[in-house]
Amino acid sequence: MVTVVTHPLVQHKLSHMRDVHTGVKEFRELAAELSLLLAYEAMRDLELEPHRLSTPLESGEFPMLTGKKLALVAILRAGLIMTDSIVQLVPAAKVGHIGLYRDPQTLQPVAYYNKLPTDIAERRVFLTDPMLATGGSASAAIQSLKDAGAASIKLMSILAAPEGVAVIERDHPDVDIVVAAVDSHLNDHGYIVPGLGDAGDRIYGTK
Template identity: 50%
Template structure:
């Protein structure tokens, strides 16, 4: 389902919403949280990849030869914003294991909230590839915009952004910088707090995935 912004797609499937609710619980263990991120990401992949290109191939069934359609996973790139994007990456790779993987290392300065890049590695020939950037949270939007800016320099065939939880401020920031990039999210929460965290949110996704807090 699309929100009022036609480039924003709110994934409201009951299974996705059920698992997002379980993730919000502050008493969810690291193992439980990590598993839920994996499961939600795999479920969201079905919606995100709804328009992925396919081509026809011949296939021999036990009874006869026929034709079917397959995707070219090698033309698909999941670009993970480190470190928390790894959680979504793993879930989506379960659905499309042949996809290529890119990484962009970003961190947000806790005082200025300015994004700093420390790592960038993408597959070659991005103009021939569809790139899906993944990060669990779209809060201020600074990291998402910085990642999309950097990847856009390589002129990929297409760009999408996927997150689990977003907020109006982050969506607005991304829309201003990249109005043509579709955004897929499982939740649009109320607002940011004074520290740049989403409310009600689910806390720091990276810390909860990796058990570092």
């Protein structure tokens, strides 16, 4: 299932990220802020159970998180900006990294790094990658997580293309996707149109 977060703050910040005149510092800040807003939606179904505690006035039962512990896994390198931001919301979450890059000729993912929490199978996993373009890297990362034993996975991206969404739905129909927008299409170079350019380059100021 794909959830598009249409909240006005999300759409406003995304529009600023799209703007070619938005500089590195502001783009990075917007990406971090958007990640927090997307996480708010992506984590809406976390389990709660009542815990007894005392306020300054009286004792009572109040809801607190329960169920599986969490893991944030970034697809390097651009996914780092998202996990680094979201961990502020869930500081007890463990963080993993999957290194993939897209071959510019074949557009297929090439793996170069994989470091996951040893108890990943016992955690709800939130996989982060700002751009869900062809879907190849995200699909490969999800498969790596499944091979490591992860059973509960949700993909969070700032922007997606219909082609990338279709790949995840085909390869991993059990994985939900949370995005700020699904754009028109991919161009011949595998970039999302109208998109916002290369998220990694704009986050880190590289070309």
